[in-house]
Amino acid sequence: MSIRFYDTKQAQVRDFVPLVPGRVGLYYCGATVQGMPHVGHVRSAIAFDILVRWLEHRGLRVTVVRNVTDIDDKILEKSAASFAGSGVEDPYLPEEEWFALAYRFEGEFQRAYDALGVRRPTYEPRATGHVTEMHGLIATLVERGHAYPAPDGSGDVYFDVRSWAAYGALTRQDVDDMQAAPDADPRGKRDPRDFALWKGHKPGEPETASWPSPWGRGRPGWHLECSAMAGKYLGTGFDIHGGGLDLRFPHHENELAQSAAAGHDFANFWMHNGMVTYEGEKMSKSIGNTIAPEEMLALAGPRVVRYFLGQAHYRSPLDYRPSSLREAGAAVERIDTFLANALQRIHGVAPGADVDLGRERFEVTDAFAAAMDEDLNVPQALAALHDAVRRGNTALAAGDLDDADTALRQVLAMTHTLGLDDAGAGSGADPAEHAALDALIRAQLRERAAARGDRDWARADAIRDTLAGAGIVVEDSADGARWSLR
Numbered sequence: 001m002s003i004r005f006y007d008t009k010q011a012q013v014r015d016f017v018p019l020v021p022g023r024v025g026l027y028y029c030g031a032t033v034q035g036m037p038h039v040g041h042v043r044s045a046i047a048f049d050i051l052v053r054w055l056e057h058r059g060l061r062v063t064v065v066r067n068v069t070d071i072d073d074k075i076l077e078k079s080a081a082s083f084a085g086s087g088v089e090d091p092y093l094p095e096e097e098w099f100a101l102a103y104r105f106e107g108e109f110q111r112a113y114d115a116l117g118v119r120r121p122t123y124e125p126r127a128t129g130h131v132t133e134m135h136g137l138i139a140t141l142v143e144r145g146h147a148y149p150a151p152d153g154s155g156d157v158y159f160d161v162r163s164w165a166a167y168g169a170l171t172r173q174d175v176d177d178m179q180a181a182p183d184a185d186p187r188g189k190r191d192p193r194d195f196a197l198w199k200g201h202k203p204g205e206p207e208t209a210s211w212p213s214p215w216g217r218g219r220p221g222w223h224l225e226c227s228a229m230a231g232k233y234l235g236t237g238f239d240i241h242g243g244g245l246d247l248r249f250p251h252h253e254n255e256l257a258q259s260a261a262a263g264h265d266f267a268n269f270w271m272h273n274g275m276v277t278y279e280g281e282k283m284s285k286s287i288g289n290t291i292a293p294e295e296m297l298a299l300a301g302p303r304v305v306r307y308f309l310g311q312a313h314y315r316s317p318l319d320y321r322p323s324s325l326r327e328a329g330a331a332v333e334r335i336d337t338f339l340a341n342a343l344q345r346i347h348g349v350a351p352g353a354d355v356d357l358g359r360e361r362f363e364v365t366d367a368f369a370a371a372m373d374e375d376l377n378v379p380q381a382l383a384a385l386h387d388a389v390r391r392g393n394t395a396l397a398a399g400d401l402d403d404a405d406t407a408l409r410q411v412l413a414m415t416h417t418l419g420l421d422d423a424g425a426g427s428g429a430d431p432a433e434h435a436a437l438d439a440l441i442r443a444q445l446r447e448r449a450a451a452r453g454d455r456d457w458a459r460a461d462a463i464r465d466t467l468a469g470a471g472i473v474v475e476d477s478a479d480g481a482r483w484s485l486r
Contacts, residue, residue, distance in 0.1 A: 003058060003373050005240075006315060008248065008270040009170050009256075013375050018239055019268060024055050024062045025238035027230040027267070029247055030124065032069040032222075033105040034078060037112045039276045039283070039309070039320070042293045044244045045118045046306060046419070047273040047314040047376075051242070052119070053417050054372045057364070064121035065233045067226055070102040070128050071219050073183075076209055098209055099128075112293045116306045117422030125229045127220060131211045133228040134220045137262055138197050138213075146261040147197055150188025155200020155216030158184070159223075159254065161193045164261045170270060171249045181250065183221060195254050196221035223254035230259075230266070237265030245272045245315075273314045279321050291320060300325040304332050306423040313379055331386070335415065338389045338396075341475075342408040346401050362413035378418070385414045441472060445481045448474075 003016045018024050028048045031041055045066075055062050079098035096104075113120075138157055141147035146163045150156040161167045167175055180192035184199055201210040201217040210217040220228075230238065236259075243252060252270065259266040275282070278289040296305045308328035312318040343349040364372075365388055371380035392407030415421050444463055451459040464474050472483050 003055075004375055005269055005271060006375050008272050009267075011172070016239075016269065018060065019237060022059070022061060024060050024240065025065075025234040026052065026055075026062055026240045026242065027065045027067075027226070027234055027238060028240075028242035029226060029244070029251070030066040030068050031106070031109045032072050032074070033102045033109060034072055034074040035105060037109045037293055039291060039293055039296070040244055040246075041109065042112055042116060042118075043276050043309045043318060044242075044273050045113055046116060046310045048242050048271075049118045049419055050310055050314075050378065050417075051240075051271070051376055053419060054376060057417050058373075063123075063234065065123045065125065065230065066121040067229050068106055068124060068126045069222065069225060070099070070106065070126045071209060072222065075102050076205060079206075080204075098206060115297060115302045115423070116293070116309070117302065117419040119419075119422070123233050125233065127225040127229070130225070130229050130232065131213075131220065133232050134198075134224050135213055137224065137228050137231070137258070138215075140262045141197065141258060144261060144263075146258070148190070149215050150200070152188040154185065154188055155198070155213075155218045156184050156188055156196055157198035157215050158189055158194040159197055159258050159261075160190060161195070161257065162191055164257050166260065167257045168253065170253045170256050173249070173253075178249075195223060195250065197224045197258070223251055223258065226251075227255050227259045227262075227264075227266075230255075231264060236263070238267060240269045240271055241267035242271040242273070245274055248272055271314075274312070274317045276309075276318045276320060278319075280319060296325060300329055301332075302423040303420055304329045307332050307420060310378060310418060311382060314376055331382075332420070334386065335389055335411065335420075338392050339408065339411060341396060342392055342404050345396060346405050346408065362409045362416070364413045364417060365410050368410075368414050368417075372417070381414070381418070385411060385418075388414065441467065441483050445474070445483065449481065 004013050005016050006013045026048070028044070030045075031037065048064075048066075052062050052064055075098050079096055079101050082096045082101070138147060141159065142149075142157070145160075147157055147159050150158065161175055168178070175193060178193050180186065181189075181195040184196035186192050197220070198213060198215055199218050199221055200215070201207075201219070210219055230241070241252070241255075252272075256266060277283065278291065281287075281289055283290045293305070296308075300308075304325055305328075308320075308324055309318065311328065365384050367384035367387070368381045371377040371384060374380075388407050388410045392404050392411065395401070395404035395407060412421075444467060448460045448463040451457075451463065467474055467483070474481050474483050
């Protein structure tokens with residue numbers, strides 16, 4: 001077994017060997033909870049959820065840290081706008097403290113993650129809970145000559161990019177070609193590209209949005225948060241740092257610089273997922289070509305949405321079109337139809353009912369494993385999944401239940417590894433509800449069979465049409481009628 005991933009820093013696919021045998025430390029950037037989650041947030045979370053599931057499938061124990069940035073300029077701006085009575089983005093209370101706003105949107109992110117089967121991380125630290133660790137990191141950088149307090153008395157502390165010769169290593173840029181850092185007033189900076197580690201408290205900002213520090217009251221800079229939290233929970237050297245492609249610069253570049261300048265090994269691999277586009281164009285609220293996760297979930301079930309958002313190679317752009325969810329839905333339906341038929345014919349299990357087939361006997365196909373081992377190639381893995389579905393359907397048609405059962409277990413293993421059996425798990429009917437539904441439908445099917453036996457075709461068709469109108473598909477076979485949800 002050899003697992004290989006693309007390392008953004010080295011710009012190549014290379015063998016992945018955990019720093020500690022059998023264990024993996026993964027940090028990936030979570031949400032800045034200033035508003036509702038957008039589709040890019042969710043795509044990133046699904047990509048790294050699939051990564052974790054695959055590493056665990058390969059027998060590795062994974063510690064996952066995903067941060068929450070709950071203090072930020074935009075959070076403060078939106079809170080202030082709510083008190084001013086203008087600029088309120090959501091129809092909630094007209095006045096909302098910044099911490100309440102952040103907490104509310106954090107809940108919205110969690111609901112989206114849960115609906116789409118993104119498992120919760122080992123730790124999900126908030127920035128506001130780690131100010132002490134941030135102070136320690138700043139002090140180390142000041143002591144080493146890589147950071148300095150602003151001379152104007154503002155309380156700002158900046159990272160000195162010129163002091164670190166390797167600045168730009170992640171994105172392979174020369175410092176002179178970089179844009180100025182817009183995260184703090186430039187008057188106290190030695191170089192416009194120096195970025196804020198600590199932002200001094202300013203008149204008009206709420207006192208609750210500042211903490212005492214050796215440099216004066218203030219709050220942390222965005223980049224500092226992740227370095228401090230990754231170091232606390234994963235140590236100064238860990239296996240993988242991940243996030244969206246848009247975070248490479250300046251966020252991840254600055255994380256790497258400040259952590260390395262403090263003497264930390266930091267991340268051994270950098271992995272970045274691609275963006276979501278709309279019919280080939282960058283999504284933008286200003287031109288109205290966006291679609292939010294909640295809009296997708298209104299158009300299709302959680303498993304279909306997860307399938308769509310996870311189907312492209314994680315490093316590639318994912319293009320949304322109006323037909324995208326319909327196409328993903330057809331793919332999921334092919335999988336589900338095979339599973340329902342196979343479970344019923346081989347194991348006598350009604351559609352949607354719980355069954356324990358002994359998961360230790362499940363194994364993905366060699367083609368699926370090879371695809372996932374080679375830089376998490378989900379498109380090829382899905383091709384292997386659908387190939388197993390086709391083989392299973394062929395075996396069922398031929399009455400070869402042994403081969404069909406092998407395919408069934410392979411498909412269940414692959415859908416589990418991709419998280420397709422977890423999406424929407426909290427929103428479906430429980431086993432008792434399904435059993436009641438199954439009993440009612442089977443009574444209708446028995447009545448339909450009796451009508452067919454009496455050659456009352458009109459009555460039989462009417463029953464089938466009534467079920468179809470309720471979203472229930474009836475399939476006739478030599479073994480009798482079977483039903484499934486459309």
